[in-house]
Amino acid sequence: MTPGEHPSCDDPGWDTNVAGREAAQLQGFLERLFDLSGVDLSGYGKRALHRRLRSVIKGEGLSGLGELTERMHADPCFLARVLDRILLRVTTMFRDPPFFRLFRQRVVPVLRTYPYPRLWVAGCSTGQEAFSLAILLREEGMYDRCRIYATDINEAVLEQARAGLLPLASLDEYEHNYRAAGGIRCLSDYYTRRETAAVLDPAVLDRIAVFRHDLARDASFNEFHVIFCRNVLMYFDEALRERVHRLFRESLVRLGFLGLGQSEALQLTRHESAYEALAPRQRLYRRVR
Ligand SMILES: C[S@@+](CC[C@H](N)C(=O)[O-])C[C@H]1O[C@@H](n2cnc3c(N)ncnc32)[C@H](O)[C@@H]1O
Structure with a gap:
C-alpha cells in the first residue's frame, strides 16, 4: 500500500490492520495511564480491558481513547474514577462461604502450631476479605498473635479498608455469608451502624x-x-x-496455604505440582514443594 491509500473492508489485511491499530492505540493509552497514575495495566487481559474502556468511554459520553486520555490528564479526580472502574473493586465479606468454612476447619488448626502466623490478602479491595479473616481468627482465639497484610494497587480502596467501613446496603448479605461460613456469633457484634456506613470495631482492625x-x-x-x-x-x-504465581510460591512457607477465587485454578499453570488442593471444589491449596 502506498501513502494515502487506505485499506478497505474487502482487503484481506483489513481485520489485522484494524486490530493492529486498536492494539497500538491501547498501548499508547496504557503508557499514558502509567505516566499519570503509576498503574501498569499492560499485563491485563486485553479483551476485558477493551470492554471496560468502551463502557467508560460510553458512560462518560466521550469520543474515544484520545478524549479519555485528555480528560484524565486534565482532571485527577476523573483519573481516579476511571482507574476505579477499570480495576473493579467488587468484594463482599465471607465471599464464597464454603471457602471460609473449609479455611476454619483445615487451615486454622495448622496456623495454631505457628507462634506468629502471617497472612497476606493480595488485591484486598476495600478490605472485606481481610476483615473476614480477622473476625474468623478472633473467634478461634488466635487473632492476637496473627498479622494480616492487606494490599491493593488502588489507593482509593485502601483508604476505605483502613477506615474499616462497610456499606449499609450490604450488611444483610454479609450477615448471611458470615453464618453460612460457620460464624459463631452475629456479625453485627463486630460493627457499629452510623448514618452513612457501618464501622468495624478497632479490635477487628487492630492486626491488619x-x-x-x-x-x-x-x-x-x-x-x-x-x-x-x-x-x-x-x-x-x-x-x-x-x-504472580512465582511471587506467591517464593513468598509462602513450605506447607503454607494459597487461596484463589472460584474461577481461578492452579491447574494448567507451571505451579500446579507445587500444591495440593484441600478439597475438590474449593480453590484452597497447600504448598507441598
Ligand atoms: C474484584 S476485586 C477482588 C477483591 C477481593 N480479593 C475479593 O475477592 O473479594 C480485584 C482487586 O484487585 C486489585 N488489583 C488489580 N490489579 C492489581 C495489581 N496489579 N496489584 C494489586 N492489586 C490489584 C483491584 O484494585 C481490586 O481491588
Whole structure:
C-alpha cells in the first residue's frame, strides 16, 4: 500500500490492520495511564480491558481513547474514577462461604502450631476479605498473635479498608455469608451502624496492616503462612499470572496455604505440582514443594 491509500473492508489485511491499530492505540493509552497514575495495566487481559474502556468511554459520553486520555490528564479526580472502574473493586465479606468454612476447619488448626502466623490478602479491595479473616481468627482465639497484610494497587480502596467501613446496603448479605461460613456469633457484634456506613470495631482492625502493593511490579515483602489472592488473577494475562504465581510460591512457607477465587485454578499453570488442593471444589491449596 502506498501513502494515502487506505485499506478497505474487502482487503484481506483489513481485520489485522484494524486490530493492529486498536492494539497500538491501547498501548499508547496504557503508557499514558502509567505516566499519570503509576498503574501498569499492560499485563491485563486485553479483551476485558477493551470492554471496560468502551463502557467508560460510553458512560462518560466521550469520543474515544484520545478524549479519555485528555480528560484524565486534565482532571485527577476523573483519573481516579476511571482507574476505579477499570480495576473493579467488587468484594463482599465471607465471599464464597464454603471457602471460609473449609479455611476454619483445615487451615486454622495448622496456623495454631505457628507462634506468629502471617497472612497476606493480595488485591484486598476495600478490605472485606481481610476483615473476614480477622473476625474468623478472633473467634478461634488466635487473632492476637496473627498479622494480616492487606494490599491493593488502588489507593482509593485502601483508604476505605483502613477506615474499616462497610456499606449499609450490604450488611444483610454479609450477615448471611458470615453464618453460612460457620460464624459463631452475629456479625453485627463486630460493627457499629452510623448514618452513612457501618464501622468495624478497632479490635477487628487492630492486626491488619493496609498498604499499596502492585502485583505486576513489586517484590514480596515477607514470608507468609497464608496468601489469599481471590478474583484478581482472572483479569491478568498469562504472563502476568505466571509472574504472580512465582511471587506467591517464593513468598509462602513450605506447607503454607494459597487461596484463589472460584474461577481461578492452579491447574494448567507451571505451579500446579507445587500444591495440593484441600478439597475438590474449593480453590484452597497447600504448598507441598
Ligand atoms: C474484584 S476485586 C477482588 C477483591 C477481593 N480479593 C475479593 O475477592 O473479594 C480485584 C482487586 O484487585 C486489585 N488489583 C488489580 N490489579 C492489581 C495489581 N496489579 N496489584 C494489586 N492489586 C490489584 C483491584 O484494585 C481490586 O481491588
